[in-house]
Amino acid sequence: MTLRVLNTLSGEKEPFEPQDPDDVLVYYCGLTVSDFAHLGHARTWVHVDTIHRWLAHLGYDVRHVENITDVNEKIVARVGEGELGDSEREVAAGFIDQLLADMRALNLKRAEVYPRVTEHVPEIIDLVETLVEQGHAYESNGSVYFDVTTFDDYGKLSNQRLDELEAQGPDAERAEKRNPADFALWKAGGVDRSAVADHRHDDREYAVDDPTGETWDSPWGEGRPGWHIECSAMSMTHLDSTLDIHMGGRDLVFPHHENEIAQSEAATGEQFARYWLHADLFEMDEEKMSSSLGNFVPVEEAVPRFGVNALRTFFLSASYNSTQTYSEAAIHEAEERWDRLENAYRRAAETADSPAARTTAEARDLRTAVDDTRETFAAAMNDDFNTREALAALLDLSSAVNSHVDAADRYDYRGLRRAVETFDELGGEVLGLDFAGDEAGDASLADELVELVLDVREAEREAGNYERADALRDDLTELGVEIQDTDDGPTYRLG
RNA sequence: GCCAAGGUGGCAGAGUCUGGCCUUACGCGGUUGCCUGCAGAGCAACUAUACGCCGGUUCGAAUCCGGCCCUUGGCUCCA
Numbered sequence: 001m002t003l004r005v006l007n008t009l010s011g012e013k014e015p016f017e018p019q020d021p022d023d024v025l026v027y028y029c030g031l032t033v034s035d036f037a038h039l040g041h042a043r044t045w046v047h048v049d050t051i052h053r054w055l056a057h058l059g060y061d062v063r064h065v066e067n068i069t070d071v072n073e074k075i076v077a078r079v080g081e082g083e084l085g086d087s088e089r090e091v092a093a094g095f096i097d098q099l100l101a102d103m104r105a106l107n108l109k110r111a112e113v114y115p116r117v118t119e120h121v122p123e124i125i126d127l128v129e130t131l132v133e134q135g136h137a138y139e140s141n142g143s144v145y146f147d148v149t150t151f152d153d154y155g156k157l158s159n160q161r162l163d164e165l166e167a168q169g170p171d172a173e174r175a176e177k178r179n180p181a182d183f184a185l186w187k188a189g190g191v192d193r194s195a196v197a198d199h200r201h202d203d204r205e206y207a208v209d210d211p212t213g214e215t216w217d218s219p220w221g222e223g224r225p226g227w228h229i230e231c232s233a234m235s236m237t238h239l240d241s242t243l244d245i246h247m248g249g250r251d252l253v254f255p256h257h258e259n260e261i262a263q264s265e266a267a268t269g270e271q272f273a274r275y276w277l278h279a280d281l282f283e284m285d286e287e288k289m290s291s292s293l294g295n296f297v298p299v300e301e302a303v304p305r306f307g308v309n310a311l312r313t314f315f316l317s318a319s320y321n322s323t324q325t326y327s328e329a330a331i332h333e334a335e336e337r338w339d340r341l342e343n344a345y346r347r348a349a350e351t352a353d354s355p356a357a358r359t360t361a362e363a364r365d366l367r368t369a370v371d372d373t374r375e376t377f378a379a380a381m382n383d384d385f386n387t388r389e390a391l392a393a394l395l396d397l398s399s400a401v402n403s404h405v406d407a408a409d410r411y412d413y414r415g416l417r418r419a420v421e422t423f424d425e426l427g428g429e430v431l432g433l434d435f436a437g438d439e440a441g442d443a444s445l446a447d448e449l450v451e452l453v454l455d456v457r458e459a460e461r462e463a464g465n466y467e468r469a470d471a472l473r474d475d476l477t478e479l480g481v482e483i484q485d486t487d488d489g490p491t492y493r494l495g
Numbered sequence: 496g497c498c499a500a501g502g503u504g505g506c507a508g509a510g511u512c513u514g515g516c517c518u519u520a521c522g523c524g525g526u527u528g529c530c531u532g533c534a535g536a537g538c539a540a541c542u543a544u545a546c547g548c549c550g551g552u553u554c555g556a557a558u559c560c561g562g563c564c565c566u567u568g569g570c571u572c573c574a
Contacts, residue, residue, distance in 0.1 A: 004512095006512095008499090011499090012512070013512060028574090029574075030574080031573090031574070032572080032573075032574095034572085037574090038574095040573095040574060041574050042574090043574080044574040045574080048574090072572080073572075074572060074573090155498090158498065158499075158569075158570085159497095159498055159499075160497080160498060160569090160570075161497075161498085163497095164496085164497045164498075164570085165497085165498095165570065181570095227572080247574095248574065249573075249574030250499085250500075250568065250569080250574080251568065251569065251573055251574065252569095252573075252574070253498095253499075253568095253569065254498080254499090254569055254570065255569085255570075255571095256573085278500095278574095279574065280500070280501090280567095280568085281567080281568065281574075282574085283567075283568095286566075286567070287567085288567080288568065288573090288574095289574095290572095290573065290574090291572090291573075292572065292573070317507075317508070317509095317521090317522080318507085318508065318509095319508090319509080321500085322500080322501075322508090323500080323501075323567065323568080324507095324508095325507095327506090327507085329506070329507080329523085329524090330506080330507055330508095330523090332523080333506080333507060333522065333523040333524085334507095334522090334523090336522075336523060337521085337522055337523080339536090340522080340536095343536065343537085344537095347536085347537085380509090386509075386510095388508065388509055388520095388521075388522095389509060389510085389520080389521080391521075391522090392509075392520065392521035392522080393521085394521095395521055395522070396520095396521075399537095399538090402536090402537055402538070403537090403538065405537085406530085406537060406538050407538080461532080464532080466532060466533070469532095469533095470533070470534080473534080473535095482535080482536095483534090483535075484534095484535055484536050484537095485531075485533095485534085485535075485536090486536080486537095491536095
């Protein structure tokens with residue numbers, strides 16, 4: 001069973017074959033740090049993370065690089081607000097800290113490296129020089145532009161035709177360009193004032209009227225890197241001239257990724273990325289959620305509110321390559337699904353530990369269900385990362401566990417253990433759900449106290465004092481301890 | 496205008512590439528029964544024959560072909 005992925009480059013699902021059979025070189029276009037990350041970013045992250053996890057599960061050594069763009073007119077505009085920092089670097093640093101915290105909160109696997117533009121200016125200048133020497137780029141007024149007419153394949157990713165394209169970039173740039181679709185590799189002088197003005201929020205006061213961004217020396221004078229060039233320079237620096245997988249949001253296909261291909265392939269003469277995977281966008285009221293539209297829910301707010309497991313389940317309930325819409329009802333539904341999984345997990349783990357559990361020759365129903373789940377799950381993930389079906393497979397296993405525990409008078413120890421392992425491996429390792437989270441940490445004293453209260457409650461129940469028993473349960477519930485009575489006695493979960 | 500993705504039951508959302516073995520996948524919501532001192536969790540069943548519209552191909556189409564309508568995204572910073 002081989003992995004097949006939808007490649008934007010061909011528009012088709014293709015068998016996945018990395019250059020090296022053991023490694024996968026993954027580059028993910030990360031954020032520009034001019035604002036807080038929102039649920040739209042979170043959704044893409046979770047899918048990229050799950051793809052990473054599945055590749056690792058298949059046995060590949062995943063070399064994952066994810067850039068952070070910390071040079072941008074929008075960041076400079078934030079400097080002008082005067083509250084977040086006095087320089088482009090300072091503002092960026094604050095958002096980067098938050099970004100990394102958000103990623104941890106979402107239980108994302110760490111990338112090998114998170115390269116930043118400010119740390120790679122020499123590599124960027126080298127690459128631009130190469131392109132100028134090759135005749136693919138030209139200087140104009142101290143800026144350097146890529147000449148799109150020198151790259152025959154321009155438009156192959158987004159199916160754009162040069163003569164249909166509208167001019168890129170701010171007005172001031174256009175006069176300097178040979179062709180309307182040429183794009184800046186290097187921008188002369190300081191920050192583009194008109195671009196900064198565009199990014200300012202109208203309803204804010206500006207402490208600094210004329211903020212400036214950082215500039216660097218270059219063969220063309222003082223200046224700043226263009227938007228697209230950093231991804232080419234950094235992916236070549238940290239990975240290779242040819243990537244196996246390049247991922248990003250659908251909104252980056254054009255012009256960002258198209259331009260990355262042009263400048264990279266022109267410079268190296270090699271294919272830039274073999275597979276392009278694009279995550280579709282997250283919508284809010286039939287509009288994409290975005291910082292610039294102001295219609296976003298920050299990750300920082302959403303994680304504590306909904307919980308990381310419910311959020312991941314929510315995002316994974318739709319394909320990475322289809323759009324998804326924000327709605328509290330939908331997130332609530334995902335929370336219910338997650339609860340169902342977690343319930344079955346605990347039930348399987350607890351039942352396996354009960355004295356009535358043993359391995360018998362008969363009653364193989366659960367083991368069969370586990371095998372089915374693993375097979376269905378793998379088939380779903382191998383079919384372009386169909387996470388919704390993968391979740392469905394685990395939910396089927398949940399049903400099987402529940403039916404088994406409800407129906408059997410002797411529990412299948414091995415089947416229950418295998419169910420637990422499967423939840424851990426597929427739900428935990430691959431989908432990034434945290435089954436053990438509630439029991440982790442130093443809850444031992446809390447556990448003992450809860451058990452003490454439950455013992456008292458059991459005694460009251462046996463004595464028929466249901467009012468006192470229920471009062472204890474209510475009190476525990478209020479403290480965030482959920483109680484469930486089962487045939488084998490009460491169980492609880494610390495909220 | 497050009498390019499791309501999509502329109503599936505009350506909601507959400509797979510399936511479309513590789514026509515039938517597809518089934519209101521999985522789940523949420525609703526109803527009923529079982530279990531329970533109660534609650535929760537769970538189990539069983541039900542929720543009138545859904546696939547944007549119109550044609551076509553086919554023994555057979557959600558799935559293929561043609562046309563049309565609508566939505567979203569990109570062509571300006573963007574995950």
